[in-house]
Amino acid sequence: xxxxxxxxDIGPPHYRQFMPPVIDKNYxxxxxxxxxxxGTMVHVAESGDKLWTVRVASPRILSTxxxxxxxxxxxxxxxxxxxxxxxxxxxxxxxxxxxxEPIKKDLTARGFKMGGIGYGITNVVHTQGWVHCHSAATDAxxxxxxxxxxxxxxxxxxxxxxxxxxxxxxCVNMCGAVHCSDIAIVAVHxxxxxxxxxxxxxxxxxxxxxGACPTRAISPxxxxxSVKINPDKCMYCGNCFTVCPPISIKxxxxxxxxxxxxxxxxxxxxxxxxxxxxxxYISNEPPRWPKVVAAVKHIVEVxxxxxxxxxxxxxxxxxxxxxxxxxxxxxxxxxxxIDDFTFMRDxxxxxxxxxx
Amino acid sequence: xxKYNTPLIDQLEKGPWPSFVTEMKKAGKNNxxxxxxxxxxxxxxxxxxxxxxxxxxxxxxxxxxxxxGRYSELGEEFPGVAHFHTVRxxxxxxxxxxxxxxxxxxxxxxxxxxxxxxxxxSTGDIVLLGxxxxxxxxxxxxxxxxxxxxxxxxxxxxxxxxxxxxxRCEWSNYDTLDLVYNLTQEFQDELHRPMFxxxxxxxxxxCACDCVxxxxxxxxxxxxxxxxxxxxxxxxxxxxxxxxxxxxSEIVGMCPTQCMSYDGKELKxxxxxxxxxxxxxxxxxxxxxxxxxxxxxxxxxxxxPIVVGSLLSWVIIPFIKLESPYTELKELIRKIxxxxxxxxxxxxxxxxxxxxxxxxxxxxxxxxPPMPQQIKEPRKDPFMFYxxxxxxxxxxxxxxEKKTGKYRF
Numbered sequence: 001x002x003x004x005x006x007x008x009d010i011g012p013p014h015y016r017q018f019m020p021p022v023i024d025k026n027y028x029x030x031x032x033x034x035x036x037x038x039g040t041m042v043h044v045a046e047s048g049d050k051l052w053t054v055r056v057a058s059p060r061i062l063s064t065x066x067x068x069x070x071x072x073x074x075x076x077x078x079x080x081x082x083x084x085x086x087x088x089x090x091x092x093x094x095x096x097x098x099x100x101e102p103i104k105k106d107l108t109a110r111g112f113k114m115g116g117i118g119y120g121i122t123n124v125v126h127t128q129g130w131v132h133c134h135s136a137a138t139d140a141x142x143x144x145x146x147x148x149x150x151x152x153x154x155x156x157x158x159x160x161x162x163x164x165x166x167x168x169x170x171c172v173n174m175c176g177a178v179h180c181s182d183i184a185i186v187a188v189h190x191x192x193x194x195x196x197x198x199x200x201x202x203x204x205x206x207x208x209x210x211g212a213c214p215t216r217a218i219s220p221x222x223x224x225x226s227v228k229i230n231p232d233k234c235m236y237c238g239n240c241f242t243v244c245p246p247i248s249i250k251x252x253x254x255x256x257x258x259x260x261x262x263x264x265x266x267x268x269x270x271x272x273x274x275x276x277x278x279x280x281y282i283s284n285e286p287p288r289w290p291k292v293v294a295a296v297k298h299i300v301e302v303x304x305x306x307x308x309x310x311x312x313x314x315x316x317x318x319x320x321x322x323x324x325x326x327x328x329x330x331x332x333x334x335x336x337x338i339d340d341f342t343f344m345r346d347x348x349x350x351x352x353x354x355x356x
Numbered sequence: 357x358x359k360y361n362t363p364l365i366d367q368l369e370k371g372p373w374p375s376f377v378t379e380m381k382k383a384g385k386n387n388x389x390x391x392x393x394x395x396x397x398x399x400x401x402x403x404x405x406x407x408x409x410x411x412x413x414x415x416x417x418x419x420x421x422x423x424x425g426r427y428s429e430l431g432e433e434f435p436g437v438a439h440f441h442t443v444r445x446x447x448x449x450x451x452x453x454x455x456x457x458x459x460x461x462x463x464x465x466x467x468x469x470x471x472x473x474x475x476x477x478s479t480g481d482i483v484l485l486g487x488x489x490x491x492x493x494x495x496x497x498x499x500x501x502x503x504x505x506x507x508x509x510x511x512x513x514x515x516x517x518x519x520x521x522x523x524r525c526e527w528s529n530y531d532t533l534d535l536v537y538n539l540t541q542e543f544q545d546e547l548h549r550p551m552f553x554x555x556x557x558x559x560x561x562x563c564a565c566d567c568v569x570x571x572x573x574x575x576x577x578x579x580x581x582x583x584x585x586x587x588x589x590x591x592x593x594x595x596x597x598x599x600x601x602x603x604x605s606e607i608v609g610m611c612p613t614q615c616m617s618y619d620g621k622e623l624k625x626x627x628x629x630x631x632x633x634x635x636x637x638x639x640x641x642x643x644x645x646x647x648x649x650x651x652x653x654x655x656x657x658x659x660x661p662i663v664v665g666s667l668l669s670w671v672i673i674p675f676i677k678l679e680s681p682y683t684e685l686k687e688l689i690r691k692i693x694x695x696x697x698x699x700x701x702x703x704x705x706x707x708x709x710x711x712x713x714x715x716x717x718x719x720x721x722x723x724x725p726p727m728p729q730q731i732k733e734p735r736k737d738p739f740m741f742y743x744x745x746x747x748x749x750x751x752x753x754x755x756x757e758k759k760t761g762k763y764r765f
Binding site (some may be wrong): 003005006011012015019028032033053057059060067071075085091128130132135169180181208237239243253267268270343 | 410
């Protein structure tokens, strides 16, 4: 069969054609919403019209078979209308209240998990990992699955002082921008990369490689037509590997993950914040990363039992102080938590007022 | 089809959270590529290492972005993933779909690809994971003839993305869905044909809740805001109190500017002192809502840590009105790209170039005056640049003061 005629630069389809009639009618005229359960909410328009949303978890990697099953549900109860959230959940858009209980029943029967709305833990923003990335120092999807199995009650029912956003990045490139999450896992290398000098001269550009290093650890090695890496300056970021494949940084026994906490992206009450490093290293332990899961769960539980209502993790820590965070969680404080990269002067304490 | 023994990743099929391994196996039932991806992943779990090579340059005719080449080092052992390229499809604004549209996407993908997807990628695209080089033109013809175009990749404008906006949210201060659609259409050339120093991301959030993480994840963050008062429905305030909300500690006490008061009957807001953080509005959505002039704050520069540390976006334009056809915003974006083009080295994001060249030179180039809303605090050091024009202006001001006998600081 002949191929259809290709078209270029048409852009995405117009969103309006995908909206259910109740949205089309009340577009831009929503008045308020209420969270009914961790998996359902209702939006009410100025006109009095209502739209119910049922949110379910997704592993983000979806087979076409599962997408079709999601379509089946949407056709049965939502006139075929659904959307995805920015954190990869699926939202069924229910226009008729009498479909609300039946869709929930149907989703439960099919094994979909409802939740993720409000003060709990919703889906995890993450990167490709071993599933599909050349740069991965761990598997993001496996970490997410292992953490969320353990934290699942916070998705489905159990509540926290505020929402808690998790993220996983499988290397410091952080395609998932984990740097502003309540708790994030970032995979790290811990060993100076090895340069394959023979391949270097054919595959890499000297100025690009030298320029890629944030700590100026790379210098030319004219004799070998390659580069040298100064082990005293290298912080194993892997940016040289990104621009030059013959610089190998993967190391199964030394690659691991670090945990950063206390970031947020909204401006509610306090400004957006970066996440800060509290656990510098845990070994990669696939398939279930038990120590990482235990560490995250522990931090969630200490936050849950100490923070005030509406305080995000980072706001709670700022109120009690980082020294108290370390004492309450019992996490060892190490040299890695003291910035010796670019921000030391902004992050050291400059007052004698702290807690014991 | 080869049957792989996968004891390690099988453990990730247990537990309540939906399993990506189950999804991969589902796709692998009828698809050689997905089946080999399952075996390939088990290998990674066994050795604790990845085997994907750096992306090669593959694409469709006339486009430089949208397809990411992916090859495995283990192509002989797992021929189904020897080529396993990604196709990025530009998602509709707000991730709204009909089942008909999704089925269409799936049908084509099953025919030519692995049957595996990401709904969605970090930037927002529909990510179709795993196909071969010789299928790319066919895939593009199938999708584009049905109204789906590719998204961005490489050193180009990445696919713009937004929150749900006026589609289903009462807080959106401008039409995020329309703006993102409009900008995406306007900048098709920049999206499909990489001509920048590096990537450029645009994200549009309707309010300071920033559900699309624009302040942390986009070079150009558009965050909705307003200039009028917060309207108060006192009856609804009372309803919140009756339902158990402690208005003093949960609302008034948590207001960052302390511009609210409550005497048990009436909630008051000193609107001039409000910084529009959205805490009170988001907790009392039935009682409080913004009013008056609507628009957005433009912030710029955020990115992940490579190369010299993460950045959050900086306030550049405190307030801009955003109404179709968004001429002022489009002109601004073009001016910004021109300056970036003139000043960036390869692989330098705009935030890094602004840091390198100085905020002043950037603001002057795009014609934005200095404003206290742009900064957290003024500089702490006395090492300043003075241009001749600056000094001439200060001298002129002093001459004026001598004439009028009144100081203007």
